[in-house]
Amino acid sequence: MSKITSRVIKNYKSIGLNFNDIMDVNSVKYGIRNYNLLHIKKKHETKLSKIIRSLSLNIVDKRKLYLYKDKKTHEHLLFSKEKKNEKYHSIISEVWISKKKRLPNSNHRQSGNFLGYPKCCVKYYIGKNTLNNHYLRYLSQKNLNWKLNRLVSIFNLPFFMPDYFPCSLNCKKATNLSNKYLRLAEKIFPKSIFLKIINYQKSPLLIFNGKIFHFNKWKFKSKNKSILYLKDCKVRNLSKIINKKVNNKILTDIKNSKFKTIALSKDKKKLEINF
Numbered sequence: 001m002s003k004i005t006s007r008v009i010k011n012y013k014s015i016g017l018n019f020n021d022i023m024d025v026n027s028v029k030y031g032i033r034n035y036n037l038l039h040i041k042k043k044h045e046t047k048l049s050k051i052i053r054s055l056s057l058n059i060v061d062k063r064k065l066y067l068y069k070d071k072k073t074h075e076h077l078l079f080s081k082e083k084k085n086e087k088y089h090s091i092i093s094e095v096w097i098s099k100k101k102r103l104p105n106s107n108h109r110q111s112g113n114f115l116g117y118p119k120c121c122v123k124y125y126i127g128k129n130t131l132n133n134h135y136l137r138y139l140s141q142k143n144l145n146w147k148l149n150r151l152v153s154i155f156n157l158p159f160f161m162p163d164y165f166p167c168s169l170n171c172k173k174a175t176n177l178s179n180k181y182l183r184l185a186e187k188i189f190p191k192s193i194f195l196k197i198i199n200y201q202k203s204p205l206l207i208f209n210g211k212i213f214h215f216n217k218w219k220f221k222s223k224n225k226s227i228l229y230l231k232d233c234k235v236r237n238l239s240k241i242i243n244k245k246v247n248n249k250i251l252t253d254i255k256n257s258k259f260k261t262i263a264l265s266k267d268k269k270k271l272e273i274n275f
Contacts, residue, residue: 001030001187011051015044019158019189019197023181026188027162028097029055032180033116035098039065039078042093052097061096061103072132074154074241080108112164118173121166134165135242139207139251144169146253147178149201154241155214155234157200160185204228205251206262210238220254230266 004022012022017038024036040048045062052059065078066088082088096103103114112122128134138144138151148169152159160181166174186194199216206213206228217229238246250262263272 003190004188011047015040015047015051017048019160019193020163023160023185024163025052025055025057025097026184027116027181028057028099030184032177032184033162034100035060035096035103035114035116037094037096037111037115039092039094042091045093045095048095057097057099058101059095060098060100063094063108065092065094066090067092070130070132072130072243073135074236075131077129077131115162115164116177117162117164118166118171118177121164121171121174124167125165131165132242132244136244136246137167138169139212139238139242139246141169141251143255144205144251144253145175146202147175147182149203151205151212151251152200152203152214154212154236157214157234158197159201160194160197161201202253206249207238207246207251208248210245212236212238212241220252225263226250226252227263227265230264 004026009019009022012018017040021038024038027033028036038048042064049059063080065080066082067076067078067090068083068086068088070077076089078092078094079088110122110126112125113119124134144151148161148166148171149159150161150165150169161174161178162181168174182198185197189197200214203215204218204226206215212235213228214234215228215230216232219227219229221227
């Protein structure tokens with residue numbers, strides 16, 4: 001199993017794909033999943049075909065989708081048909097890939113079942129026309145499993161897990177799937193890239209005064225106190241993500257943690273926040 005080179009990464013990025021897409025494609029190449037799908041602009045289909053062939057994989061289906069803004073979150077949603085009285089953001093090509101030669105005829109209904117997602121996660125997603133409930137569930141949790149830290153996508157950061165929305169950020173079946181991704185990522189990515197993305201996923205997330213913070217550096221003093229370094233941290237307004245207020249808290253991978261004091265550090269100065 002060879003390491004992915006910077007040239008290969010550049011090829012993916014040239015057609016709008018990222019580390020998550022590289023992981024998804026390689027999950028099929030190395031047998032973690034039977035199928036995967038990618039969403040790209042139609043003009044990039046030819047270049048994508050060359051990449052897929054170079055991996056000894058097949059494009060087994062394609063369809064046109066319409067990209068719309070999710071009015072209740074920062075995300076976008078894809079639909080097979082245009083909505084009446086609503087302008088779509090763009091037209092996207094959905095490309096299915098596999099080692100196999102074809103897809104079952106019913107692939108476009110409950111496609112998560114064909115993509116290897118846990119049944120509990122597929123069931124929770126069915127019938128939703130917004131991702132607001134997913135984010136409310138995520139942000140309302142007392143803690144999260146860093147291996148399922150889908151929240152880093154809020155900050156446009158990559159992650160090593162399938163590019164979907166688990167039913168919760170502590171789902172055991174979703175964690176089992178992510179463990180396979182992590183083992184594969186460690187083998188195929190350069191160590192520097194692997195460690196950097198793992199650090200993104202492990203970062204504590206601070207929710208304070210209507211904002212959510214992601215940190216590049218942090219230190220846990222105990223289960224009750226931590227130091228979060230403001231240098232290079234990323235901040236987003238929660239109002240851009242969900243349409244409901246979330247209480248101040250810190251989300252971490254530490255179970256049974258009850259943080260009462262958060263120290264925000266900047267230029268050797270510390271500002272303490274008490275919960």
